[in-house]
Amino acid sequence: MQIVHSIAQLRAALAGQANTAFVPTMGNLHEGHLSLIKLARARGGPVVASIFVNRLQFAPHEDFDTYPRTWDSDCAKLEAAGCDIVFAPSEQDLYPEPQTFKVQPPAELADILEGHFRPGFFIGVCTVVMKLFACVQPHVAVFGKKDYQQLMIVRRMVQQFALPIEIVASDTCRADDGLALSSRNGYLSAAERLEAVQLSKALQAMASAVRAGATDLDALEAQAMQTLSARGWKPDYLTVRRQSDLQAPTPGAALVVLGAAKLGSTRLIDNLEV
Numbered sequence: 001m002q003i004v005h006s007i008a009q010l011r012a013a014l015a016g017q018a019n020t021a022f023v024p025t026m027g028n029l030h031e032g033h034l035s036l037i038k039l040a041r042a043r044g045g046p047v048v049a050s051i052f053v054n055r056l057q058f059a060p061h062e063d064f065d066t067y068p069r070t071w072d073s074d075c076a077k078l079e080a081a082g083c084d085i086v087f088a089p090s091e092q093d094l095y096p097e098p099q100t101f102k103v104q105p106p107a108e109l110a111d112i113l114e115g116h117f118r119p120g121f122f123i124g125v126c127t128v129v130m131k132l133f134a135c136v137q138p139h140v141a142v143f144g145k146k147d148y149q150q151l152m153i154v155r156r157m158v159q160q161f162a163l164p165i166e167i168v169a170s171d172t173c174r175a176d177d178g179l180a181l182s183s184r185n186g187y188l189s190a191a192e193r194l195e196a197v198q199l200s201k202a203l204q205a206m207a208s209a210v211r212a213g214a215t216d217l218d219a220l221e222a223q224a225m226q227t228l229s230a231r232g233w234k235p236d237y238l239t240v241r242r243q244s245d246l247q248a249p250t251p252g253a254a255l256v257v258l259g260a261a262k263l264g265s266t267r268l269i270d271n272l273e274v
């Protein structure tokens with residue numbers, strides 16, 4: 001496995017290669033990331049993973065400085081998973097001057113749900129993903145469904161900019177108790193880790209109710225918020241949306257339930273397709 005830190009080194013490593021599959025990450029890798037690498041591997045071309053904690057997608061009060069950086073174990077995991085090239089630029093490499101050109105996703109996709117609670121988050125994500133795409137020039141890029149809104153927005157960005165990149169979605173990996181794997185799970189205390197599964201439980205209950213024909217979605221959402229609040233969580237949202245654009249459900253549309261809630265100081269997100 002080759003490790004490159006600059007765009008020039010990356011271009012040299014990829015010269016003459018076709019069919020590159022790309023997995024962008026912020027490191028602190030877990031089984032969820034490795035399942036993305038596996039999907040990338042299955043495409044047959046070289047697999048590039050990036051590790052870059054992207055300051056642009058963190059608000060000043062968020063965890064950019066404390067975001068776990070686990071370089072050695074990340075590299076060992078990527079190598080074992082069959083990654084060919086790790087692209088790990090420094091901030092100076094990727095943003096040698098302030099990144100004043102940005103990708104601004106439309107408000108109706110990016111200012112709802114995560115974007116409502118994390119203003120500017122998807123500008124940061126789209127800008128770095130666009131820049132990483134320009135560096136790697138992949139044929140395929142793999143994203144996890146755990147970040148459902150991110151996946152939806154990246155798909156639409158690729159479509160609207162006519163980028164010749166196929167976006168592949170990977171199912172969420174879960175711990176034995178059902179908790180969605182996330183780099184931020186490492187922030188949870190032992191007691192919080194036991195409680196954390198309640199977010200996916202609340203989403204499961206909502207999904208079951210929708211499948212069973214529940215029509216009062218406002219009541220369903222309010223009840224789920226209340227259940228988590230009563231257990232000491234601070235929920236941002238638990239909601240039923242259309243899969244395609246995360247707008248309010250319409251008859252016949254495929255649906256997804258999504259949730260975000262804080263447990264102690266850790267904010268967790270999860271979702272389930274109905």
Ligand code: PAF
Nearest residue numbers: 024025026054125128147
């Ligand atoms: O999902 C992530 O880890 C990040 O948002 C991404 C796509 C690597 C962009 O920084």
